[in-house]
Amino acid sequence: MADPQTATFNLTINGRKHSVSADPEMPLLWVLRDLLGFSGTKYGCGVGVCGACAVHRDGIAVRACQIPLRDAVGHRFTTIEGLSDAGDHPCQLAWVEEDVSQCGYCQAGMIMTAAALLHQNPHPTDAEIDAVMSDSVCRCGTYGRIRRAIHRAANGVAKS
Amino acid sequence: MNVQRRTFLKVSAGAGFGLAFRLHAFATQQTAANFEPNAYIRIDSDNTVTLWVTRSEMGQGVRTNLPAALAEELEVDLDQVKLQQAMPGSRFKGIRLRTSGSGSSSATFMSLRRAGAAARAMLISAAAANWNVEPSSCTARSGAVIHAATGRHLRYGELAAAAAKQPVPENPPLKNPRQFRLIGKPLKRTDAPQIVRGTATYGLDVRVPGMLIAVMERAPFMGEGVAGFDPTKALAVPGVRHVVAIKSGIFGGVAVAADNTWAALKGRDALHIEWLPGPNRNFDSQEFIRKLEAEASAETPGYPIRRDGDAGSALANASPGQTLHALYEYPFQAHAPVETMNCVADVRPDSCELWLASQTPETAHQSAMRMLGLPPEAIKVHTTLLGGGFGRRLFVDYAEEAIELSKAIGKPVKLMWTRADDTRHGFFHPASVEKLSAVLGEGGTVSAWIHRSVGSDLSMFGLPSPDERKDQQRYAKDESPWGAFDTPYNFRHLKIDYVPVNSPVPTGSWRAVDYPSRVFGRESFLDEVAHALSKDPLQLRIDLLAPGDVLTLGEQEIDRGRMIRVLQASRSRSGWDTPFAAPAGRLGGRGLAVNIYHADSYMAQIAEVSVARDYSDIRVHRILCFFDCGLPINPAGLDGQVESGITWGLSATLHGKIDIREGRAVQQNYRDFAVMRLGQMPAIETHIIPTENPPGGFGEHPVPPVAPAVANAIFAATGKRMRRLPITPERLQSSMSRTEERT
Numbered sequence: 001m002a003d004p005q006t007a008t009f010n011l012t013i014n015g016r017k018h019s020v021s022a023d024p025e026m027p028l029l030w031v032l033r034d035l036l037g038f039s040g041t042k043y044g045c046g047v048g049v050c051g052a053c054a055v056h057r058d059g060i061a062v063r064a065c066q067i068p069l070r071d072a073v074g075h076r077f078t079t080i081e082g083l084s085d086a087g088d089h090p091c092q093l094a095w096v097e098e099d100v101s102q103c104g105y106c107q108a109g110m111i112m113t114a115a116a117l118l119h120q121n122p123h124p125t126d127a128e129i130d131a132v133m134s135d136s137v138c139r140c141g142t143y144g145r146i147r148r149a150i151h152r153a154a155n156g157v158a159k160s
Numbered sequence: 161m162n163v164q165r166r167t168f169l170k171v172s173a174g175a176g177f178g179l180a181f182r183l184h185a186f187a188t189q190q191t192a193a194n195f196e197p198n199a200y201i202r203i204d205s206d207n208t209v210t211l212w213v214t215r216s217e218m219g220q221g222v223r224t225n226l227p228a229a230l231a232e233e234l235e236v237d238l239d240q241v242k243l244q245q246a247m248p249g250s251r252f253k254g255i256r257l258r259t260s261g262s263g264s265s266s267a268t269f270m271s272l273r274r275a276g277a278a279a280r281a282m283l284i285s286a287a288a289a290n291w292n293v294e295p296s297s298c299t300a301r302s303g304a305v306i307h308a309a310t311g312r313h314l315r316y317g318e319l320a321a322a323a324a325k326q327p328v329p330e331n332p333p334l335k336n337p338r339q340f341r342l343i344g345k346p347l348k349r350t351d352a353p354q355i356v357r358g359t360a361t362y363g364l365d366v367r368v369p370g371m372l373i374a375v376m377e378r379a380p381f382m383g384e385g386v387a388g389f390d391p392t393k394a395l396a397v398p399g400v401r402h403v404v405a406i407k408s409g410i411f412g413g414v415a416v417a418a419d420n421t422w423a424a425l426k427g428r429d430a431l432h433i434e435w436l437p438g439p440n441r442n443f444d445s446q447e448f449i450r451k452l453e454a455e456a457s458a459e460t461p462g463y464p465i466r467r468d469g470d471a472g473s474a475l476a477n478a479s480p481g482q483t484l485h486a487l488y489e490y491p492f493q494a495h496a497p498v499e500t501m502n503c504v505a506d507v508r509p510d511s512c513e514l515w516l517a518s519q520t521p522e523t524a525h526q527s528a529m530r531m532l533g534l535p536p537e538a539i540k541v542h543t544t545l546l547g548g549g550f551g552r553r554l555f556v557d558y559a560e561e562a563i564e565l566s567k568a569i570g571k572p573v574k575l576m577w578t579r580a581d582d583t584r585h586g587f588f589h590p591a592s593v594e595k596l597s598a599v600l601g602e603g604g605t606v607s608a609w610i611h612r613s614v615g616s617d618l619s620m621f622g623l624p625s626p627d628e629r630k631d632q633q634r635y636a637k638d639e640s641p642w643g644a645f646d647t648p649y650n651f652r653h654l655k656i657d658y659v660p661v662n663s664p665v666p667t668g669s670w671r672a673v674d675y676p677s678r679v680f681g682r683e684s685f686l687d688e689v690a691h692a693l694s695k696d697p698l699q700l701r702i703d704l705l706a707p708g709d710v711l712t713l714g715e716q717e718i719d720r721g722r723m724i725r726v727l728q729a730s731r732s733r734s735g736w737d738t739p740f741a742a743p744a745g746r747l748g749g750r751g752l753a754v755n756i757y758h759a760d761s762y763m764a765q766i767a768e769v770s771v772a773r774d775y776s777d778i779r780v781h782r783i784l785c786f787f788d789c790g791l792p793i794n795p796a797g798l799d800g801q802v803e804s805g806i807t808w809g810l811s812a813t814l815h816g817k818i819d820i821r822e823g824r825a826v827q828q829n830y831r832d833f834a835v836m837r838l839g840q841m842p843a844i845e846t847h848i849i850p851t852e853n854p855p856g857g858f859g860e861h862p863v864p865p866v867a868p869a870v871a872n873a874i875f876a877a878t879g880k881r882m883r884r885l886p887i888t889p890e891r892l893q894s895s896m897s898r899t900e901e902r903t
Binding site for chain 1: 217218220221348351352353355356358359361362364373399420421423426545546547548576579800803804805807808829830831835836837839840843
């Protein structure tokens, strides 16, 4: 039986089309995680203050928990699973080289946020990195390494 | 803090080799082709080496450090070791799987080395028998046994079947540390490639076929249950399948299970629940802390923790101007790991399977047995990666909720907590007030030191009964409170008391357990004493640790000499003796604090802080950490844990706290329970001072010195004593000398 609160939406995620039938108000975060199985995008706060669910919308970092499904149509989304084919985006390589992760839970969001930053500003200063990355929470306190990894990725020396 | 906890912590913080290393108790399940000399290892005929990891990975690096200890002795390359997460059950009967007390790497270190060495000896014996040569003429390297004299070699896989028939050696020879290839070398995290691709599996990422997703509304007032609820509107939300009252868990409540998280959340919003009235509706944490302060200043006897000389008389007989008193306050704190609490449970009539991010899978296993009446072998507990643990995941309340729910609905279910659930329904770090008093002696000495520590027993083990409370020695026997009991300094007259004042607030182990609040008081007050004596705070500590002897306290042997050497290193390598150059127009200073973690790790931290002249802003520029934790198993991991612990300590020093008003936690999110962010971070410099002592803990240890080091630096900058956390510009701007009394 068709549910009056459900509608069908066509989304573009990681370069592929996905058809989703769900409540138009459902945040993209739960669409990704529960309906499409992209579990690399994490739930941290649900109110846009931690950054664990950062994805790219048309190349810009946004918070999937703040985007209702109905607003996701007509955009290209990239999740951590689609950031690179082989886990070799400069940020991913730099994150490994700088041994950033501890528990690692927030790092997909951190990497997506950093990758979008570098796309817009290929050589950010410390202050520019701090301004963008301070919207994201790492309870393990890997912040210093995150900053170093972003510089490493920017310098194109990701693979040492 | 009770006797149960002592047992708990002894096992967690101490070595427990005998407990963990049970070569002979392991009922071998090996087939002809496999070699399983003990519960930890299997070597297959295809050369695969499998290690069962007996601790949970929560960022402290067990999935790197534990295989390194094994690979070192087994003589295989680190990337040859495939990891399996140990599961509670017969294979690990008697082997601890709990992750706590900063003991993951240190307490498994010798067990895994011995397990690897025993397997190596058996593989060598098998090869030597095959070649008909002396075992001593063979060596092992990179997963093969080599007979150098004849150039022959056999891979471990080829030897597995024969090695399995060799006797298990009682005391296999261990490698000389000088020959270590992995231990003591910086090793990067082995999980990193999966983490950066988003493919690492945490509890919230688990999906099983037919699984529903549930959220739960918990009683808003502590310890009150559901009187009744109307599920009609919740059940009308598309996708909602079940609405069930749940008695298990932290407070009980009503769960909504749905096809997806969003439907569950909308269903929960539509619930109408009547809560039972209870006694905690008016509980207020501010009032509670005032009560702790009153107890701290009262003359009532506390539980005697330490007694040397006669501190009471020394204080009573001191002349005016010779004594110093201060109170220090630590608020309730939440753990707030970024991955909220969750559990996937699949309860069937005759079995139960759980997937959870837990520090104590064995406790979840026991809960399932108790709740379902199933035998141990009918229950499987899969431990996923933990998106932060910090002590919160020593509890399995969320697993019990999920078990009860899955049983009720007859389906597998993922019970997930929202951020607000997680922030408000914690087992918080208990609030405490420390009262410190000192009698200043002649010639810049301290003749008496009195510490009256007032706070709550951790409710995680159940509060002591009135009968248990009659035992005056119970807390001292428990070696608690940490940070007060193990005060390392040499005072002629010393008196330490503990006064438990309990509240209805659930409390438990937070990162570093008792230490943060007690060390905040102890190390801040020592700084006050140093200034009153016009002595250098670093030198005063060295003087009070003289002659560098070993202080034996219960089962702890505190080596004051190690602490002195760490302090000397911190003096020479920090610029301590030169003024701190604050940025132009700001007030600046350095502060020092030290702590010794359970006698096996010795740490000094120096904080460099500046404050705006109008006190409108506090900036921590740099924290230097000097650290002797014995043999550093993985120096890269140690650096990471120091950065992590210091960040944790700074969050508590400068930001978050939990307030409870009208019986419920006020804070709900990272917006109002603030934690450190990148832009606020100081530079952190870790100076490891390696010694040949056994490896000590390091995951929690960097937390406690942060608050007093920062507070002491703020005093150096401003002359203001900050004795209440968090230290905010608003508090700095208001009156700072609330509790200071000189008599």
